[in-house]
Amino acid sequence: DAGVIQSPRHEVTEMGQEVTLRCKPISGHDYLFWYRQTMMRGLELLIYFNNNVPIDDSGMPEDRFSAKMPNASFSTLKIQPSEPRDSAVYFCASSFSFWDQETQYFGPGTRLLVL
């Protein structure tokens, strides 16, 4: 299994630009999670999906952030417009509800730098 795949691995952009982060969960997994990691706040959950439906987006910092999951094998996290304080590592994780659902498998992360 290829594991959770995220792209791009690194992104540098200028303030005000739109940023789109992508995630492909492990095949067959029906939960997908987006996390953000910063020095100040540590690892925090932004949003998660079950069977492509957003379940809890209370961690999304503000309206500039949006996430979609159009099908079981793809999700995006979009920031528009981006700001320097959005600079962080963004992780996607997935899990499988029928067994071992408690274990989330993480992707390699996308390191975002907003100038």
Place this chain on the structure above:
Amino acid sequence: AQTVTQSQPEMSVQEAETVTLSCTYDTSENNYYLFWYKQPPSRQMILVIRQEAYKQQNATENRFSVNFQKAAKSFSLKISDSQLGDTAMYFCAFMKLYSGAGSYQLTFGKGTKLSVIP
């Protein structure tokens, strides 16, 4: 809301020695899981070990074991025979289960940076 506290920002251990990382958590839930994740310099988050709250027996995975004290809400990680590849950030995490808001979400501690010295 659940909170996870790791009181040791940094630790070091000599190669081949044993080290214990501390974690405490606060919750009113009875059904939950606890995890230790490892994050090496590559930034990948790697599951080290997990513990089901309903199990009294402490989980073990090769050189890694936990000391789970449910009443004290303590969940420490012991690494035996430390290896250079164990150098990483270690995160303790809590997951509420089964129903209601916050189910299946991981709440992380701030992490402990472990350095294994040759």
